[in-house]
Structure formats: C-alpha cells, structure tokens
Amino acid sequence: xxxxxxxxxxxxxxxxxxxxxxxxxxxxxxxxxxxxxxxxxxxxxxxxxxxxxxxxxxxxxxxxxxxxxxxxxxxxxxxxxxxxxxxxxxxxxxxxxxxxxxxxxxxxxxxxxxxxxxxxxxxxxxxxxxxxxxxxxxxxxxxxxxxxxxxxxxxxxxxxxxxxxxxxxxxxxxxxxxxxxxxxxxxxxxxxxxxxxxxxxxxxxxxxxxxxxxxxxxxxxxxxxxxxxxxxxxxxxxxxxxxxxxxxxxxxxxxxxxxxxxxxxxxxxxxxxxxxxxxxxxxxxxxxxxxxxxxxxxxxxxxxxxxxxxxxxxxxxxxxxxxxxxxxxxxxxxxxxxxxxxxxxxxxxxxxxxxxxxxxxxxxxxxxxxxxxxxxxxxxxxxxxxxxxxxxxxxxxxxxxxxxxxxxxxxxxxxxxxxxxxxxxxxxxxxxxxxxxxxxxxxxxxxxxxxxxxxxxxxxxxxxxxxxxxxxxxxxxxxxxxxxxxxxxxxxxxxxxxxxxxxxxxxx
Amino acid sequence: xxxxxxxxxxxxxxxxxxxxxxxxxxxxxxxxxxxxxxxxxxxxxxxxxxxxxxxxxxxxxxxxxxxxxxxxxxxxxxxxxxxxxxxxxxxxxxxxxxxxxxxxxxxxxxxxxxxxxxxxxxxxxxxxxxxxxxxxxxxx
Numbered sequence: 075x076x077x078x079x080x081x082x083x084x085x086x087x088x089x090x091x092x093x094x095x096x097x098x099x100x101x102x103x104x105x106x107x108x109x110x111x112x113x114x115x116x117x118x119x120x121x122x123x124x125x126x127x128x129x130x131x132x133x134x135x136x137x138x139x140x141x142x143x144x145x146x147x148x149x150x151x152x153x154x155x156x157x158x159x160x161x162x163x164x165x166x167x168x169x170x171x172x173x174x175x176x177x178x179x180x181x182x183x184x185x186x187x188x189x190x191x192x193x194x195x196x197x198x199x200x201x202x203x204x205x206x207x208x209x210x211x212x213x214x215x216x217x218x219x220x221x222x223x224x225x226x227x228x229x230x231x232x233x234x235x236x237x238x239x240x241x242x243x244x245x246x247x248x249x250x251x252x253x254x255x256x257x258x259x260x261x262x263x264x265x266x267x268x269x270x271x272x273x274x275x276x277x278x279x280x281x282x283x284x285x286x287x288x289x290x291x292x293x294x295x296x297x298x299x300x301x302x303x304x305x306x307x308x309x310x311x312x313x314x315x316x317x318x319x320x321x322x323x324x325x326x327x328x329x330x331x332x333x334x335x336x337x338x339x340x341x342x343x344x345x346x347x348x349x350x351x352x353x354x355x356x357x358x359x360x361x362x363x364x365x366x367x368x369x370x371x372x373x374x375x376x377x378x379x380x381x382x383x384x385x386x387x388x389x390x391x392x393x394x395x396x397x398x399x400x401x402x403x404x405x406x407x408x409x410x411x412x413x414x415x416x417x418x419x420x421x422x423x424x425x426x427x428x429x430x431x432x433x434x435x436x437x438x439x440x441x442x443x444x445x446x447x448x449x450x451x452x453x454x455x456x457x458x459x460x461x462x463x464x465x466x467x468x469x470x471x472x473x474x475x476x477x478x479x480x481x482x483x484x485x486x487x488x489x490x491x492x493x494x495x496x497x498x499x500x501x502x503x504x505x506x507x508x509x510x511x512x513x514x515x516x517x518x519x520x521x522x523x524x525x526x527x528x529x530x531x532x533x534x535x536x537x538x539x540x541x542x543x544x545x546x547x548x549x550x551x552x553x554x555x556x557x558x559x560x561x562x563x564x565x566x567x568x569x570x571x572x573x574x575x576x577x578x579x580x581x582x
Numbered sequence: 583x584x585x586x587x588x589x590x591x592x593x594x595x596x597x598x599x600x601x602x603x604x605x606x607x608x609x610x611x612x613x614x615x616x617x618x619x620x621x622x623x624x625x626x627x628x629x630x631x632x633x634x635x636x637x638x639x640x641x642x643x644x645x646x647x648x649x650x651x652x653x654x655x656x657x658x659x660x661x662x663x664x665x666x667x668x669x670x671x672x673x674x675x676x677x678x679x680x681x682x683x684x685x686x687x688x689x690x691x692x693x694x695x696x697x698x699x700x701x702x703x704x705x706x707x708x709x710x711x712x713x714x715x716x717x718x719x720x721x722x
Contacts, residue, residue, distance in 0.1 A: 392662045476661070476664075
C-alpha cells in the first residue's frame with residue numbers, strides 16, 4: 075500500500091506532518107511517501123492511497139480511512155472534476171512525484187527539454203520560446219522569447235539568469251507550489267535559459283516568508299548541479315520587502331543594496347545584475363519552458379486565446395469554497411473560475427467582489443464575470459491578471475476599507491524613490507479617511523488671511539472624490555514602477571463599482 | 583553578539599558575489615538583530631561605510647536593530663486572509679497574547695485559500711480561529 079501525503083507548506087500548515095506520523099504508526103507496513111500537492115487546497119491534508127483520495131484528513135480519521143469506511147473519501151483523485159478539467163502543463167507532476175527525487179523527475183520526462191536545447195542550439199531554443207507565445211507570468215506579460223533574444227544579442231563577458239521568486243502578491247502561491255513541489259522543473263528551465271542566452275550563472279531570489287521553498291530549492295540545486303553544469307545556480311533569500319518583486323528593485327537587492335527601483339532604460343536585459351545583460355523571469359515563466367521544448371512550441375501555443383498563449387496556473391484564494399491551483403488555457407471566464415470551479419464563497423454568502431492579480435489588481439463585481447482570462451481583456455477592463463491570483467470576498471466586505479488598505483499597503487511597502495508613490499500613498503490614505511468622514515471642514519491653514527488663493531470653504535465628499543481620482547491619475551502615470559503605478563487599480567475599481575461604499579449614489 | 587562569530591559569518595560568505603544580504607540574513611537569524619556593533623564590523627569587512635549598511639538594515643522589514651523581547655507571531659494581514667476574517671482575529675490577538683507574545687503583521691505567506699494564517703519562526707499555521715490562535719500562544 076502506497077500512502078502519499080503532500081509536504082507542501084500549505085498541507086503542513088493544515089497538519090500534514092502529524093497526519094503522516096499517525097499513518098506511519100497505524101500502518102507500519104505501508105510505504106508512506108511525501109509528494110507534491112495536487113492543489114486541491116480545501117481538501118488538505120489530502121491522503122492519496124493508491125490513487126484514491128481522502129480529505130481533509132486529521133489523525134482522528136486514520137483508522138476509518140485504513141478500514142475503507144471513511145466519510146472523507148473523495149474517490150479517485152485524478153477523476154475529481156477539479157483535477158480532470160485542468161490542462162496541466164507546468165504543473166503536470168503536481169501531486170504525483172516526490173519533489174526532491176531525481177528519479178521521479180527523470181522518469182516523468184525530466185531533463186528531456188534540456189538535452190533538446192543542447193542539441194538544437196541557443197538560436198533555435200530562443201526561436202521555440204518565441205513561437206510558443208510564452209509571456210512573462212509575473213504580471214507584465216512581456217514575451218519571453220524577445221527578452222531572451224535581447225540578452226543573447228547583448229555584448230557582455232558575463233550574463234545572468236535571475237528567477238523572480240519573490241511572490242509577494244496576496245492570493246498567489248503558484249511559485250511556492252512549483253518550487254516546493256517540482257524544484258527540478260525550475261532548475262531545468264533556468265538551465266535552458268542560461269544555455270540559450272549564454273549565461274553561466276543563475277540566481278533565484280526567494281522571499282524569506284517561504285522557508286520550505288528555500289530549503290527545497292537549495293537541496294535540489296545541490297542534487298542536480300552535475301546535470302546542469304557548467305550552469306551554476308544559487309538561492310538568494312529576500313528580507314521582507316514586497317517591492318523587491320519588481321525586477322529592478324530585485325536586482326538592487328541581489329547586489330546587496332536597498333531594494334530601490336531603478337529607472338528604465340537601461341533595460342535589465344542590457345544592463346541588469348552588476349550591470350551585465352540579465353534575463354529576469356518569473357518562476358512560472360521559467361518553469362513553463364521545459365514543456366515548450368519537450369512538447370514543441372506549437373503544442374503550447376495551441377492553448378489560449380488572442381495574444382495570451384498557453385496555460386496559466388490560476389490561483390483560487392480568499393473566501394472560496396474550493397480554493398487551490400487551477401492550471402488552464404487562457405480564455406476561461408472569471409465567472410467559471412470563481413463560481414463553477416471555486417464553488418462560490420466558503421462562507422456561503424453572495425460574492426461581492428473578486429480581486430485579480432494581487433494587491434495591485436482591480437476589484438471586479440459579479441457583473442463582470444464574463445471577462446475572459448486574457449492579458450488584453452483585463453487591461454481593457456481597467457485591471458490586470460498579474461500573477462494569476464484571484465481573491466474572493468463575500469458581501470460583508472467594505473470596499474472603502476479595501477481601497478484604504480491598498481493605499482496603506484503601498485505606503486508601507488514603497489521603496490521611497492519616486493514621489494507619486496512615496497507621498498501619494500500617504501495622501502491617498504488621508505483622502506480616503508476624509509471620504510469615510512463625508513468630507514471635512516475648512517482647514518485652519520487655508521483660512522489664514524494670507525492664503526487668499528486657497529479654497530476656504532469646507533470640502534464636500536464629492537470634492538474629496540475628485541481629489542482621490544486626480545491623485546490616482548498622478549500615481550498611475552507618474553510612478554517609476556508598478557507599486558505606485560498600479561495601486562490606483564484596486565482604489566479606482568472599488569470606487570467605480572461600489573460607489574455606495576464611499577457614500578455616493580449607487581452605480582446605475 | 584560575539585565579534586569572532588560575526589567574523590566567521592562574514593568570511594563564510596565573502597567568496598560570494600555581493601555577500602552583504604546573505605551576511606545580514608544569517609546575522610539576523612543567529613543573533614536576532616543586527617546591532618550597531620555588527621553594522622560597523624560588517625561595514626569594515628566589506629569596505630562599506632557604516633551609513634550604507636545602516637541604510638540597508640533599515641530598509642528591509644526582516645531586519646531588527648534590537649532583539650525582540652517576546653516570541654513573535656506573524657499574523658497574515660493581506661487581502662486573502664482579510665476576506666477570511668483575519669482582521670477580526672487580529673483585533674483580538676494582542677489581548678489574547680497578553681504579554682506572552684508579540685503579534686506582528688506579515689503580508690502573505692502564500693497559503694491564501696486556508697487563512698487566516700500565521701507564522702512562528704519557520705513553522706506555518708493555517709485555518710486559524712480564536713481557539714486556534716490561543717493554542718498557538720499557549721504552546722510558545
């Protein structure tokens with residue numbers, strides 16, 4: 075009997091370690107393995123006994139599960155609708171393999187893509203990545219092939235591959251799951267990138283909030299060093315700064331500096347880490363590459379719609395009944411993801427809003443659930459898909475509070491380099507507090523006789539809303555990076571779709 | 583914080599490119615803070631000014647300049663946990679800790695469908711409610 079329980083951080087946080095111990099005691103003859111997570115997080119800890127699933131299981135369920143009489147049985151895991159309907163390319167091994175087993179990785183098609191990259195050479199490798207239509211999965215959506223080509227063509231005695239694993243967005247966990255569940259896949263993707271652009275050194279910038287991922291990546295790098303040589307890899311651990319997920323700030327942090335954003339140009343592709351040509355890609359982008367090479371560019375590009383090709387590991391989070399990782403081709407609608415697959419809210423109350431793309435993503439009401447998951451469609455709708463995280467809120471959410479939190483978060487995490495973000499976020503919080511108060515009286519300073527050009531009357535709610543809108547405009551177009559530039563998305567979308575929460579007339 | 587141990591840490595990392603952050607991470611993990619003395623010693627070893635090192639230490643949330651007096655429970659306060667009731671829990675957390683732990687915010691632990699979540703050292707805890715958090719505090 076093979077009993078598989080995930081050793082993903084989420085499963086562990088839900089009690090997987092204690093459960094595995096309980097099984098080891100109750101079934102000493104069974105083979106107990108710790109695998110990656112299937113991504114059905116509402117069922118964690120999920121027990122997989124010869125392919126049949128039981129969850130969420132506690133040590134108290136062990137006896138019943140072994141007797142075959144447990145009410146936690148969910149049937150065959152692979153046939154569960156949440157799994158069966160997915161199109162898993164990047165997460166093909168999720169739930170099936172032991173994360174650090176080189177044997178498991180090789181048996182499931184590992185290293186085939188790297189061998190192919192060596193065979194066909196750098197130019198053809200970049201050609202395949204370009205043809206696949208793979209775009210940056212970190213949020214910006216920049217075509218990976220074009221970035222690689224720029225770095226390959228840039229002069230430099232040393233080039234770098236930097237993996238952005240600073241997954242700070244709330245509602246996202248795909249990078250963490252990939253690194254904890256299939257670390258060799260990321261290593262292979264980075265080695266392919268290194269070979270393609272002529273880089274011999276790679277860094278994985280990993281956030282300190284992910285200790286399990288750090289340990290697994292470090293172990294995996296050591297275990298596979300001989301397989302990717304002469305390419306060398308190193309994990310660098312962050313220190314709790316959200317802004318270091320922005321690529322130029324990340325580079326500064328890697329260089330041992332304050333994580334302040336750099337002005338672009340120069341592009342990191344030309345002058346990146348230590349001033350050398352550098353590929354900065356997200357975990358999911360690099361981890362998608364092995365599939366593109368082994369299965370072919372066309373096979374990958376056949377998934378998706380418009381200019382969004384391939385699959386996106388969507389992360390269903392927040393107040394959702396069936397949360398977890400759902401990898402699917404671009405084009406699925408927001409409503410299908412949240413209502414059909416996610417099953418609505420966990421609290422059972424109606425959905426009020428979903429935030430897509432982390433703390434810098436817009437809030438959408440159910441009336442916009444027809445939106446297809448596609449870079450362009452979301453941009454057009456005044457939002458972004460970001461890193462593919464969806465956070466669901468029920469009708470108890472106060473959108474003015476959420477807007478205020480967005481400004482507060484920006485103020486806390488601002489690197490301080492540019493004024494719209496550093497000052498704007500603080501002024502934004504103050505303006506939202508005055509909106510909550512319904513406006514304000516005449517300011518003491520403005521009433522002074524020498525301030526004859528200032529408005530001396532009180533400011534109404536509407537005046538404050540105009541101020542907020544204007545401030546958001548300034549932040550959006552005047553900030554150096556996405557932190558200040560995108561904070562207006564959650565704020566303005568909350569104001570636009572739920573004006574009643576701001577004390578205004580409901581939207582018609 | 584012993585000078586000799588600090589020197590060992592600095593030497594161990596000095597062969598790396600840009601060794602400052604790895605050094606600071608290890609000093610923080612081992613000593614619980616990066617104090618004035620450490621800043622000066624690290625600066626001297628890496629040929630930086632004390633100001634530069636201070637600028638970096640003060641930039642990153644993880645680094646502390648003085649030791650924490652109580653064990654720290656990092657309670658996630660980001661949107662996904664908010665949607666699952668973390669704010670109500672956080673409002674009571676300080677009273678529940680009652681001087682036995684210090685409750686600090688953290689923005690996302692990547693366990694976003696099973697919140698409210700917390701982290702103590704390197705251990706993570708999910709699906710917290712009041713009794714759950716109370717149990718965590720008791721076990722400290």
